[in-house]
Amino acid sequence: MSALPRVAMVSGGNRGIGLAIVRELLAHGWRVSVGTRSATDAFDGHDPAQVRAYRFDAEDARSETDWVAATVRDFGGIDALVHNAGILSTRSVIDADDAEVDRLLEVNVKSPLRLTRKAWPHLLAADEGKVLVMASLAAKRVRTADASLYALSKAAVLSLAHGIRHCGAESRVRCTALCPGFVATDMAAGLPPEQQRQTTRPEDVARIARTVLELPASASVAEIPISWTVEPQY
Incomplete structure (x- = not known):
């Protein structure tokens, strides 16, 4: 496929950080395939040749297969895959049951x-395929017991990103993990008002995401911590 206009798949792209990434990419000439669990009117009025929403449910493996196939059918290929969909837990690793x-x-x-496995052949066929994984600062440190189960999952996500990065080393498919702290989305709704006013904006994360996706393969970035405040990194 030609290098431009590039095609990105963005999971959870109908709200929050995902929606900000979709809007940022569209504003800079990308075409975007949006995966969303529920119907959305966020893209009504947009040219379907530029952006389309498809059913994607992370708990339904068939929807992953269908979404990849529909993206290739409607857009002709996949240049980038953005893993943004995710869920939060406020249970500790001791209190959570096996189901959670x-x-x-x-x-x-x-x-x-x-999803990466299913999109991989198309990423290999792109001029320079990209995978962007939304991890979290929680992947890098555990601050409270209530955050420990979520941190466990995000630490695994961060390791997944590094694994994908190594798998793409020879083929020039690059993978980067973004690790934001609190972002002004629904997940930060319980923060004190003063802290909510200071948190990182979804648009800030989206700008960083686009920059990473547009870097050449010769500038491989493994991970980017993002925080609304200065904090020790360890």
Whole structure:
């Protein structure tokens, strides 16, 4: 396929960080295939040749297969895959039952793994394929017991991103993990008002995401921590 206009698949692209990434990419000439679990009117009025929404449910492996196939059918290929969909847990690794652990890992880890496998042949066929994984600063440190189960899943996501990066080394498919802290989305709704005013904006993350996706393969970036405040990195 030609290098431009490039095609990106973005999971969870109908709200929050995902929607900001979709809008950022569209504003800079990308075509975008949006995966969303529920119907959305976020793209009504847009040219379907530029952006389309498809059913994607991280707990339904068949929807992953169908989404990849529909993207290739309607857009002609895949240049980038953005793993943004995910769920939150506020349970500790001790308190959570097996069902919650399994669901968190299914949505946050196993689905991105399966989706990458299914899109891989098309990423290899692109001029310079890209995978962007939305991890979290929680992947890099555990601050409280209540955040520990979520952190476990995001640490696995971060390792997945590094694994994908190594798998694409020879083929020039590049993978980057974005690791934001609190972002002004629904997930940060419980923060104190003063902190909510200071948190990273979805649009900030989207700008970084686009920059990474547009870097040449000769500039491989493994991970980018993003925080609304200065904090020690360890």
